[in-house]
Amino acid sequence: MPVATAVVASHRVRKKQATRQAIHEAAFDLVDACGLSQVTIEAISEKAGLAPRTFWSYFASKEDAVVNHDPTRPEALRAALLARPAGEDPLTALRRVLEQEMIERNRDPEPATRRHQLVQREPQLMAAVAAAYDEMARALVEAVAQRIGSPREKDMLPEVLVAAAFGACRVAQQRWADSRCQRPFPELIDEAFAQLAQALAPLVKERQT
Amino acid sequence: MPVATAVVASHRVRKKQATRQAIHEAAFDLVDACGLSQVTIEAISEKAGLAPRTFWSYFASKEDAVVNHDPTRPEALRAALLARPAGEDPLTALRRVLEQEMIERNRDPEPATRRHQLVQREPQLMAAVAAAYDEMARALVEAVAQRIGSPREKDMLPEVLVAAAFGACRVAQQRWADSRCQRPFPELIDEAFAQLAQALAPLVKERQT
DNA sequence: GCGCAAAAATGCTCTCTACGCAAGAACGCA
DNA sequence: TGCGTTCTTGCGTAGAGAGCATTTTTGCGC
Numbered sequence: 385m386p387v388a389t390a391v392v393a394s395h396r397v398r399k400k401q402a403t404r405q406a407i408h409e410a411a412f413d414l415v416d417a418c419g420l421s422q423v424t425i426e427a428i429s430e431k432a433g434l435a436p437r438t439f440w441s442y443f444a445s446k447e448d449a450v451v452n453h454d455p456t457r458p459e460a461l462r463a464a465l466l467a468r469p470a471g472e473d474p475l476t477a478l479r480r481v482l483e484q485e486m487i488e489r490n491r492d493p494e495p496a497t498r499r500h501q502l503v504q505r506e507p508q509l510m511a512a513v514a515a516a517y518d519e520m521a522r523a524l525v526e527a528v529a530q531r532i533g534s535p536r537e538k539d540m541l542p543e544v545l546v547a548a549a550f551g552a553c554r555v556a557q558q559r560w561a562d563s564r565c566q567r568p569f570p571e572l573i574d575e576a577f578a579q580l581a582q583a584l585a586p587l588v589k590e591r592q593t
Numbered sequence: 594m595p596v597a598t599a600v601v602a603s604h605r606v607r608k609k610q611a612t613r614q615a616i617h618e619a620a621f622d623l624v625d626a627c628g629l630s631q632v633t634i635e636a637i638s639e640k641a642g643l644a645p646r647t648f649w650s651y652f653a654s655k656e657d658a659v660v661n662h663d664p665t666r667p668e669a670l671r672a673a674l675l676a677r678p679a680g681e682d683p684l685t686a687l688r689r690v691l692e693q694e695m696i697e698r699n700r701d702p703e704p705a706t707r708r709h710q711l712v713q714r715e716p717q718l719m720a721a722v723a724a725a726y727d728e729m730a731r732a733l734v735e736a737v738a739q740r741i742g743s744p745r746e747k748d749m750l751p752e753v754l755v756a757a758a759f760g761a762c763r764v765a766q767q768r769w770a771d772s773r774c775q776r777p778f779p780e781l782i783d784e785a786f787a788q789l790a791q792a793l794a795p796l797v798k799e800r801q802t
Numbered sequence: 803g804c805g806c807a808a809a810a811a812t813g814c815t816c817t818c819t820a821c822g823c824a825a826g827a828a829c830g831c832a
Numbered sequence: 833t834g835c836g837t838t839c840t841t842g843c844g845t846a847g848a849g850a851g852c853a854t855t856t857t858t859g860c861g862c
Contacts, residue, residue, distance in 0.1 A: 396809075396858070403810095424847065435812050440849065475792045510727070511720040518719070540764045541788040547760020548753065548789060555752040579750040580757060581796035583684045587787050588794045605829070605838075612839095633818065644841050649821065 404442050404452075406432045411449035416498065420446070420506045447509055450502070453516035458523035461485065465527040474528050474541070478549050479573060481524075486553055486569040493565040500561050521546050552576035613651050613661075616641045620658035625707065629655070629715045656718055659711070662725035667732035670694065674736040683737050683750070687758050688782060690733075695762055695778040702774040709770050730755050761785035 410431035414423045425446060429436040443449040461481060468477035490496040503509045528542035556572035619640035623632045634655060638645040652658040670690060677686035699705040712718045737751035765781035 394859085399858090400810085425849090426847085437813070437850095438811055441810075445848080473792070473795070475795070511724060514723045514727075515720060518723075538788060540761075540768065540785045541792060543764040543767075544757065544760045544785045544789045545792055547763070548757040548793075551753040551756020551760075552749075554756070555749045558752075559749065576749045576753045577793065578796055579747060580753045581790075581793035583682070583750060583754055584757075584786065584790035584793055585797045586682070586684070587790035588797075603830085608829090609839085634820090635818085646821090646841055646843090647839085649819095650839080654819085 403432075403434070407434075407439060407442050407449055408452040411443075411446065412452075412499075412502070415446075415450050415506065416502050420450070420508050445512070447512040450506075450509055451512040451516060453512070453519075455519075457485075457516075458519045461520055462523040462527045465524060466530065468531075474531055474545060475577075477531065478524065478528060478545060479577065482549055482553055483570045483573055486556065486573070490557075490560065490565075490569070497561050497565065500557060517550060521550055524549075548577075548580060552580070612641075612643070612647075616643075616648060616651050616658055617661040620652075620655065621661075621708075621711070624655075624659050624715065625711050629659070629717050654721070656721040659715075659718055660721040660725060662721070662728075664728075666694075666725075667728045670729055671732040671736045674733060675739065677740075683740055683754060684786075686740065687733065687737060687754060688786065691758055691762055692779045692782055695765065695782070699766075699769065699774075699778070706770050706774065709766060726759060730759055733758075757786075757789060761789070 407428065411423070411428045414427055414431060423446065425439050426436050428446070428449065429439050432439075439449070464481045464484070465477055468480065472480075503513055524546045525542045528545060532538055532541065534542075552573050555576050556569055559572050560567060560569065616637065620632070620637045623636055623640060632655065634648050635645050637655070637658065638648045641648075648658070673690045673693070674686055677689065681689075712722055733755045734751045737754060741747055741750065743751075761782050764785050765778060768781050769776060769778065
């Protein structure tokens, strides 16, 4: 029995990932072409070159196969946030981590915009996307709480800050697609945050008086 | 042909609403007792006293029946936001509307907490809840945009502000349940916003200099 | 190169979801 | 009371989702 899992993906793991990717691509292309409701698991499996029964070993639903959420992202985001300099305030740390994530996720503009448009076109996919976002948000909330030491009086900050940050990312993604991938993500996200901060500024003054 | 729809619900409409409510209550009670996966449409229909086929005339899925989203809420929220005094800033207007909504939604503490706990216990329900929130958020985003006249430079505010506000409501709901329904919603929501504003304050100073 | 054990792929079957269709029942209204 | 509308229901079909057992593939030690 092997004592430790191989650091580098073994051939076996590699092939599993390749199969997963093949199913995802088949599902994405078919749904993009024919619409979600017209595509069956059978059709996806056939295009990916495997038996229908095998589909269920990789994804729990058609939607999941199309969205293909990377289950390692939540932990990666948590680690990235905790790896930020200790003195950095939670807002900046979170912003930097999410900026980087958005840049990575959209490194290839063409498939990124296709994915974005497909999700907009098929509302059913939104649920799967929302579930994926929720996992990432949950991990980030915990990480933010850990960074600020989670004293009782600041207890609500992690959740509401992450919610605001995700809102900023969502609108940034939209504007990025609208601008045909011209404007860089840090600029877009900063603008969203700045506008929110501007709107919330009166609350700070109230408190200070 | 009737020229206008009756202002008061006719007997027919009334009965339809009663049936819908009966299905919802049957679904909620059964799922609360046995778990989502153990409950079938057939069981729900039987408990509600109608044929399984009839279920599908009222809800699109088991989850929808349990959550029972009121489809009139998005428009009601939009109207409420637009009805706020013209001079009021978007932040305050949105906060007031959502405070009121949260108070209404939780007027009866006991079923409200039961619902909250059930959704926490059954992650599958979260998708249906998220879809409902999304509808409401969309309506509010449009209303906020309308209020601020949606000039290009402030374009991102509606989405990110509504996202932050919903985050505040979510954490407020959680804390409200934790506090055994003691703390009032306006206080909880204000606290969430205040903490977010505090965290975002540095961004305002950067802009002002 | 060979064979064993673990893991993956597959076929079969069964239940449940979801919905189109058309017949029948209940209802509102004149 | 009779007519048209709407609601309810049964039937039939297609697909989702998953357990189980069998077959195939793969990694690995010899």
